[in-house]
Amino acid sequence: MAAGLPRRIIKETQRLMQEPVPGIVALPDEGNARYFHVVVAGPSESPYESGTFKLELFLPEEYPMSAPKVRFMTKIYHPNIDKLGRICLDILKDKWSPALQIRTVLLSIQALLSAPNPDDPLANDVAEQWKTNESKAIQTAKQWTKTYATDN
Amino acid sequence: MSDEMKSQDSDADSDYDQSDHMDDDDDYCGYYDNDTDDLDIDKPKKSDDPEYFDYELLQIEDVERFLNEEVEVLCSSQKILPSLAKMLLHAHDWKKEYVIECHSKNPSKLLIDSKVIPKVKFQQPISGPSLVCCVCLNQVSREMLHDLSCGHMFCGECWDAYCQVQIQQGVTLGISCMAKDCEVMVPEDFLYSVLSKPDLRDRYSQFSFTEYVKSHPALRFCPGPNCPIIVKAKEAKAKKITCNTCKSCFCFKCGIEYHAPTDCDVIKKWLTKCADDSETANYISANTKDCPKCHVCIEKNGGCNHMQCSKCKYDFCWMCLGDWKAHGSEYYECSRYKENPNIANESVHAQAREALKKYLFYFERWENHAKSLKLEEQTLEKITSRIQEKVMNSTGTWIDWQYLLDAAYLLKKCRYTLQYTYPYAYYMEKCARKQLFEYQQAQLEAEVENLSWKVERAEITDRGDLENQMDIAEKRRLTLLKDFLDY
Numbered sequence: 001m002a003a004g005l006p007r008r009i010i011k012e013t014q015r016l017m018q019e020p021v022p023g024i025v026a027l028p029d030e031g032n033a034r035y036f037h038v039v040v041a042g043p044s045e046s047p048y049e050s051g052t053f054k055l056e057l058f059l060p061e062e063y064p065m066s067a068p069k070v071r072f073m074t075k076i077y078h079p080n081i082d083k084l085g086r087i088c089l090d091i092l093k094d095k096w097s098p099a100l101q102i103r104t105v106l107l108s109i110q111a112l113l114s115a116p117n118p119d120d121p122l123a124n125d126v127a128e129q130w131k132t133n134e135s136k137a138i139q140t141a142k143q144w145t146k147t148y149a150t151d152n
Numbered sequence: 153m154s155d156e157m158k159s160q161d162s163d164a165d166s167d168y169d170q171s172d173h174m175d176d177d178d179d180y181c182g183y184y185d186n187d188t189d190d191l192d193i194d195k196p197k198k199s200d201d202p203e204y205f206d207y208e209l210l211q212i213e214d215v216e217r218f219l220n221e222e223v224e225v226l227c228s229s230q231k232i233l234p235s236l237a238k239m240l241l242h243a244h245d246w247k248k249e250y251v252i253e254c255h256s257k258n259p260s261k262l263l264i265d266s267k268v269i270p271k272v273k274f275q276q277p278i279s280g281p282s283l284v285c286c287v288c289l290n291q292v293s294r295e296m297l298h299d300l301s302c303g304h305m306f307c308g309e310c311w312d313a314y315c316q317v318q319i320q321q322g323v324t325l326g327i328s329c330m331a332k333d334c335e336v337m338v339p340e341d342f343l344y345s346v347l348s349k350p351d352l353r354d355r356y357s358q359f360s361f362t363e364y365v366k367s368h369p370a371l372r373f374c375p376g377p378n379c380p381i382i383v384k385a386k387e388a389k390a391k392k393i394t395c396n397t398c399k400s401c402f403c404f405k406c407g408i409e410y411h412a413p414t415d416c417d418v419i420k421k422w423l424t425k426c427a428d429d430s431e432t433a434n435y436i437s438a439n440t441k442d443c444p445k446c447h448v449c450i451e452k453n454g455g456c457n458h459m460q461c462s463k464c465k466y467d468f469c470w471m472c473l474g475d476w477k478a479h480g481s482e483y484y485e486c487s488r489y490k491e492n493p494n495i496a497n498e499s500v501h502a503q504a505r506e507a508l509k510k511y512l513f514y515f516e517r518w519e520n521h522a523k524s525l526k527l528e529e530q531t532l533e534k535i536t537s538r539i540q541e542k543v544m545n546s547t548g549t550w551i552d553w554q555y556l557l558d559a560a561y562l563l564k565k566c567r568y569t570l571q572y573t574y575p576y577a578y579y580m581e582k583c584a585r586k587q588l589f590e591y592q593q594a595q596l597e598a599e600v601e602n603l604s605w606k607v608e609r610a611e612i613t614d615r616g617d618l619e620n621q622m623d624i625a626e627k628r629r630l631t632l633l634k635d636f637l638d639y
Contacts, residue, residue, distance in 0.1 A: 006288065007288060007289055007290055008287065008288050008289045011289045012289075062313075062317045064287055065310075065313050065314045065316075065317035065318075066317055066321075095333075097330055097331060097332040097333070097334075098287045098306075098310065098314055098330045099286055099287060099304075099330055099331050099332050100332055
């Protein structure tokens with residue numbers, strides 16, 4: 001581990017390795033202990049089921065006083081995630097608390113995949129589709145999961 | 153409070169204003185009085201004036217003293233600490249009577265509503281002499297842990313780092329407890345006890361002062377660039393404030409340019425609309441028009457809408473290009489937009505065209521007065537040099553010519569009000585009241601143009617005539633404001 005890394009980050013990383021969250025893999029980058037390669041499995045009974053989604057997570061200098069920065073690397077059709085993979089999630093913004101952890105953030109993202117919230121959209125076109133024609137939206141999300149989030 | 157900071161609207165010289173020819177502004181009659189500043193002409197002095205507003209222009213120190221006095225009242229009445237008093241006042245828009253009432257009746261409800269204490273206190277399990285701070289995960293001794301009224305304990309270093317980051321992100325009075333979903337606010341004294349960096353303490357005190365001023369209904373920062381003045385008024389009304397430091401003239405309620413008789417919401421809507429639509433309107437509000445008689449191209453180079461073609465000497469109105477003589481009669485037709493009565497029966501397309509036409513009609517007049525106001529500035533400069541010249545040639549003295557400057561200031565004021573009548577009329581429903589408004593607007597329009605024409609051409613012999621015209625124009629302006637400005 002890099003010198004000068006806060007005890008908090010070291011501890012969190014250790015726990016993530018020892019007791020991983022089901023359905024989530026988070027590995028620190030070899031060259032940068034503040035940068036994590038994350039893989040989230042699509043939750044069952046969601047349109048993202050059986051997909052694997054790659055994310056990047058970065059702990060800024062002020063962490064845990066300010067929120068980690070998280071982004072989807074895998075294309076996903078979701079009303080709260082935009083084309084660039086940016087996520088609209090309150091705890092990553094104004095509802096961040098230093099008592100939250102990388103683990104809790106990833107769990108919240110997993111929950112967001114199970115329960116999209118089209119009333120607080122980031123991707124407006126997707127949210128619109130979600131509200132006007134939900135079954136078609138879910139169809140598209142499944143299709144995208146197959147195309148972009150499945151290995152074979 | 154220093155002397156020059158005292159109320160600008162003192163009634164001390166109101167007797168002086170009671171002259172029969174002028175309703176307003178001391179300058180016309182207080183003509184030999186060297187104390188009067190020419191710019192004071194904009195300041196209404198009497199309580200029957202619809203634009204009259206009682207306010208003070210304060211420096212930062214004065215406002216700090218004023219806020220401390222408010223806090224002191226609450227502290228001594230309820231026996232609480234200043235830090236808590238500030239939180240309560242800020243949370244309730246500085247309604248101190250309300251806060252005192254609630255605090256006497258049910259203090260714990262007020263404290264919960266104000267996010268000073270939690271609904272339920274958190275019981276941190278304490279075992280042994282040392283504990284783990286759940287933010288940095290370090291083992292620390294019990295006395296290094298601090299909590300707010302909610303009971304969530306964190307170590308001093310984490311509190312310090314957290315407050316630093318919050319202040320750097322511009323959050324001051326809104327800093328809450330570090331625990332997830334805990335809304336309890338960090339009080340000022342707690343913050344100062346954990347914050348280690350002196351420069352951030354200064355920044356906190358500056359930012360929180362700004363927030364106190366913004367949340368206080370009786371205070372408003374002067375919107376002038378880098379202007380340190382803060383206005384204080386008893387009532388939060390949409391009235392005119394003139395800053396004596398930077399000369400900005402703005403509305404107390406919303407802080408944008410003064411806009412009587414239009415109210416704050418309407419002017420905001422209008423300005424947004426103009427910002428969106430003005431490109432469409434640009435072609436129509438171009439700076440030149442052709443003479444309706446000889447078709448020579450004419451550029452408007454003065455504020456007056458009464459044009460005289462320099463080539464064929466035809467007198468016409470810049471707005472409608474009609475014969476000027478027709479405007480002298482009962483009222484000035486040009487300011488009234490005639491709505492098409494058959495509109496309901498026409499197609500959507502025609503309605504859209506009609507809506508655009510209506511907007512352009514009002515926009516053009518609004519824009520025209522705004523441009524005229526700018527040109528009026530130049531007229532003022534021209535008048536100053538003309539007076540200089542006249543005085544040098546011994547045609548009257550500086551005092552003799554003073555009336556012309558007064559006339560020019562009054563003209564500016566009238567035209568300003570006139571400009572702001574157009575957004576008002578645009579959003580007005582078609583009804584009898586609108587007819588009255590447009591009638592009065594037309595009257596003011598006519599008198600403003602007469603005054604503009606006379607100011608541009610005044611000679612020393614015209615003084616009586618000009619003063620009479622000033623009186624009429626100002627009376628029209630005040631009548632319109634009295635009838636349509638919401639008190």
